Amino acid sequence: MIRVSREKKTAFLAIPALVFFIFFFIVPIFTLLALAFNPKALGSIAIQPVFTLDNFKLFFSFPIYRQSLFNSLWLASAATAVCLLVGYPVAYTIARTPSKRVQAFLVILVFSSMQIDLTVRIFGYLTILGDNGLINGTLIRAGILSRRLPLMYNSFGAIVGLVNLSLPFLILPLIGIIESISPDLLNVARLLGCNRWKGFLKVELPLSLPGIITGVLFAFAISMSSYLIPVLLGGWGSAVLPVYVYQQISNQGLWQRGSAFAVVLLLTNLIVVFALIRYYSRAYTRRLMAA
Amino acid sequence: MKKPRYYKEGYPCGFRLITTITAAFLIAPALVVVLTSFNSAPYLSFPLKGFSVQWIIAYLKSALFTQSFTLSLLLAAAAAIGALLLGVPAAIAIVRVRFPGKDLLQALLVAPLMLPGAVIGLALYAYYVNIGALMRTFPGLLVGHIIVAMPFVIITVVGALSSFDMDIENAARTLGANAIQAFFKATLPNIYPSIMVGGFLAFIYSFGQFAVSFYLSTPDLEPLPMALYSTLRFAHDPRVAAAGTVAVVIVISSMLIINRFTDLDKWFAGFRF
Numbered sequence: 001m002i003r004v005s006r007e008k009k010t011a012f013l014a015i016p017a018l019v020f021f022i023f024f025f026i027v028p029i030f031t032l033l034a035l036a037f038n039p040k041a042l043g044s045i046a047i048q049p050v051f052t053l054d055n056f057k058l059f060f061s062f063p064i065y066r067q068s069l070f071n072s073l074w075l076a077s078a079a080t081a082v083c084l085l086v087g088y089p090v091a092y093t094i095a096r097t098p099s100k101r102v103q104a105f106l107v108i109l110v111f112s113s114m115q116i117d118l119t120v121r122i123f124g125y126l127t128i129l130g131d132n133g134l135i136n137g138t139l140i141r142a143g144i145l146s147r148r149l150p151l152m153y154n155s156f157g158a159i160v161g162l163v164n165l166s167l168p169f170l171i172l173p174l175i176g177i178i179e180s181i182s183p184d185l186l187n188v189a190r191l192l193g194c195n196r197w198k199g200f201l202k203v204e205l206p207l208s209l210p211g212i213i214t215g216v217l218f219a220f221a222i223s224m225s226s227y228l229i230p231v232l233l234g235g236w237g238s239a240v241l242p243v244y245v246y247q248q249i250s251n252q253g254l255w256q257r258g259s260a261f262a263v264v265l266l267l268t269n270l271i272v273v274f275a276l277i278r279y280y281s282r283a284y285t286r287r288l289m290a291a
Numbered sequence: 292m293k294k295p296r297y298y299k300e301g302y303p304c305g306f307r308l309i310t311t312i313t314a315a316f317l318i319a320p321a322l323v324v325v326l327t328s329f330n331s332a333p334y335l336s337f338p339l340k341g342f343s344v345q346w347i348i349a350y351l352k353s354a355l356f357t358q359s360f361t362l363s364l365l366l367a368a369a370a371a372i373g374a375l376l377l378g379v380p381a382a383i384a385i386v387r388v389r390f391p392g393k394d395l396l397q398a399l400l401v402a403p404l405m406l407p408g409a410v411i412g413l414a415l416y417a418y419y420v421n422i423g424a425l426m427r428t429f430p431g432l433l434v435g436h437i438i439v440a441m442p443f444v445i446i447t448v449v450g451a452l453s454s455f456d457m458d459i460e461n462a463a464r465t466l467g468a469n470a471i472q473a474f475f476k477a478t479l480p481n482i483y484p485s486i487m488v489g490g491f492l493a494f495i496y497s498f499g500q501f502a503v504s505f506y507l508s509t510p511d512l513e514p515l516p517m518a519l520y521s522t523l524r525f526a527h528d529p530r531v532a533a534a535g536t537v538a539v540v541i542v543i544s545s546m547l548i549i550n551r552f553t554d555l556d557k558w559f560a561g562f563r564f
Contacts, residue, residue, distance in 0.1 A: 010383060013384040014385065017380070017381035018396060021441075024434050025411070028411075032410070032413065032417055045420045089305070089306040092303075093307065106310070109314055109318055111546055113317040115542045116321050117498075117519070118499060119519040120320075120519070120532075120538055121320040121321065122523075123320075123531050127320075127323045176450075221406070226502075
C-alpha cells in the first residue's frame with residue numbers, strides 16, 4: 001500500500017523536465033513550423049497570421065534544393081552503412097574481449113573520439129586528407145602516386161567525416177547489448193554443429209538487433225543533421241540540406257524559407273526514424289511468433 | 292572463475308583487424324592535431340620541423356582562450372548542472388512509475404539527440420524573437436545547451452536505474468527508512484557513478500557543441516567551437532590545433548579519471564528504445 005502511494009508521487013518528479021521541454025523544445029519547434037508556413041518577409045521572424053505552402057512549393061520546384069535533400073539522404077545512408085559494418089566488430093570486440101585493459105582502452109578511445117570538439121577533428125582531417133595532406137604528400141613523395149588522390153571536397157571526404165562523427169553513437173549502445181548475450185548460447189550453438197561464424201550469425205547477431213537499431217538511428221540522424229562536415233570536407237558538389245537552411249537565413253534573410261527547409265529536414269529525419277522503429281518492432285514480433 | 296571456452300576461440304575472423312583499423316581511424320584526426328600543435332612549422336610536415344610550444348602559448352594568450360574557452364567552460368558546467376537537475380528526477384519517474392505517456396516522455400527527452408542541433412537552435416531563436424526575450428543572451432544559449440545535453444543524462448541514468456536491484460531499496464524500507472531516506476541512502480550510492488557519467492557526458496557534449504550555438508551565439512557571446520570555426524574558415528591557423536590539443540588533454544584525462552570509479556562499458560547498457 002505504501003509503495004503504491006509513493007509511486008504516484010514519484011511521477012511528479014518528471015514535471016520540471018516536462019515543463020522545460022514543453023516551453024523550450026516543443027513550443028519552439030511549433031514556432032518554426034508556423035514560420036515555415038508564413039509567406040516570406042525579408043529579415044522578419046515575427047509570426048504572421050497568414051499561412052501558405054509557398055515555401056514548400058519553392059523547395060520542391062527547384063532541382064538544387066531537391067538535390068540537396070537527396071545528397072543529405074545518400075551521405076547519411078552511406079555513412080550509416082559504413083558505421084554499421086566497421087562499428088559492429090568494434091563493439092563486439094569491446095564486449096567480448098577477455099582483457100579488461102583492452103576493453104578500457106577501446107572504450108576510452110571511442111568515448112574520447114566522440115567528445116573531442118568536432119571543429120578540431122575536422123582540422124585533423126583537413127591535414128590528413130588535403131591535397132598536400134598526410135596521405136597525398138606521403139604517397140607522392142614515396143613515388144607510389146603520380147597524381148593526387150581526390151580525398152576531400154567530395155562525397156568521400158564527407159563520408160569519412162560523417163563516419164567519424166557518428167560511429168561512437170553506433171558502437172556504444174551495441175556494447176551493452178552484446179555483453180548481455182550469454183556466451184553459453186554460443187556453446188549450445190556449437191554443440192548443435194555451428195562453427196564460430198555461423199554461431200555469430202545465427203545467435204548473436206539476431207539477439208543484438210535492438211542495439212543495432214538504436215545505433216543505426218543515432219548514426220543516421222546525426223549524419224543527416226551535420227552541417228559542418230559536408231561544408232568543410234564535402235565541398236559544394238555535395239551541398240546538403242542544412243547548408244541551404246543556413247543560406248536562406250543568413251545570406252538572404254528569408255527566415256520563413258529557411259524554416260520551411262528546416263522542417264523538410266526534420267520531417268525526413270522523423271520519417272526514417274519511425275520507419276526503422278516500426279520495421280524493427282514488426283520483425284521482432286514476427287520472430288517471437290515464430291519461436 | 293574459468294572463462295567459457297568460446298572466449299578463448301576469440302572473435303569471428305577479421306573482427307580484430309577491423310577493430311584495429313577503426314581505432315586508428317577514430318584517433319587519427321586527434322593525433323594529427325596534437326602533432327601539429329607541437330610542430331614549430333605552422334603546418335604538419337613529416338619529419339616534424341621541431342618541437343615547439345609557441346602555438347600553445349599563442350593560443351593561451353589569444354581571445355580564443357581567454358574569452359571563448361572560459362565562456363564554453365561556464366556554459367558547459369551550467370548546462371550539465373541544469374540537465375542533471377531536470378533529468379535525474381525525470382529518469383527516476385520514467386523507470387519507477389507507470390503512467391500514461393511514459394514512453395512518450397522518454398522519447399521526448401532523448402529526441403534532441405536525433406534532431407539537427409542547428410534546427411533546435413533555429414527554432415529556439417525564432418521562439419525567443421517572437422516572445423521578445425532571451426535572444427542573444429547567455430541564458431538563451433544555455434537553454435539550448437541544456438536541451439541537447441539532456442539525452443545523455445536520461446540515457447545513462449535510465450540505464451542505471453533499470454538494472455538497479457529494487458530489493459536493496461526495499462530492504463532499506465523494511466529496516467524503517469522512509470521513501471526519501473531509502474532512496475538517498477540505498478539507491479543513490481549505487482547509481483551515483485551513472486549520474487556523474489551522465490553529467491560528465493552532458494558537460495563535454497555541450498563544451499564541443501557547435502550546431503545548437505550556431506543560431507544562438509553572437510560575436511561577443513561566442514563559445515569555443517564557434518570561435519574555432521570562424522578562425523578556421525578564413526585561414527589555416529595552428530592556434531586551432533593548440534586549442535584542439537588542450538581539449539584532447541581535458542577529454543582523455545577526465546575519461547581516465549571516470550574510468551577509475553565506474554565500468555565504462557556499462558554506461559549505455561540498460562537503455563532501450
